[in-house]
Amino acid sequence: SQTIHQWPATLVQPVGSPLSLECTVEGTSNPNLYWYRQAAGRGLQLLFYSVGIGQISSEVPQNLSASRPQDRQFILSSKKLLLSDSGFYLCAWSHAGGPYQPQHFGDGTRLSIL
């Protein structure tokens, strides 16, 4: 069966510090991968998605970036965090194939910026 791992579960960072959140998927090959953010009391916002190694699409302009160095590894980064980057970050995967493939989410990283 497929599993998705995200870490860390919680993170407290000062403004201006760098960020690296990692997500890995096991039990499947060539998945579509996604990064979402959920601000407090709000819905999920898609940040990035990837259909293959090195292929990243950005949905929202921001000071965050994403990379996919391996087939089942997805990394969310920032060089300098802003206060507005606080939130609940979720990684998800789906089988390739369009709008009928469910997305499966990790447990998320709760990021607080001080």
Add this chain to the structure above:
Amino acid sequence: DAKTTQPNSMESNEEEPVHLPCNHSTISGTDYIHWYRQLPSQGPEYVIHGLTSNVNNRMASLAIAEDRKSSTLILHRATLRDAAVYYCIRWGGSQGNLIFGKGTKLSVKP
């Protein structure tokens, strides 16, 4: 823009059926209807999806109107663990375009 309309909140009693409505009057012919739910402090969980026909799985049933402008997620016997925010999402077109709205917060009373 989620392009679906759901009630902000609903209440149910434990062990009773729950019908969660969703309006998607501008849905296109190629858009699927997906339902996810999110428990507090957890990532969303896939529940069910469909295109035109009603769908059943171990978690729930999805009833889709004949004109596809609305759908209803049916939990046959609500349990306390079903208390969550339920998202109705229409999804079609480009990859990754799964847009979550505010959803319906379901409370289940013992």
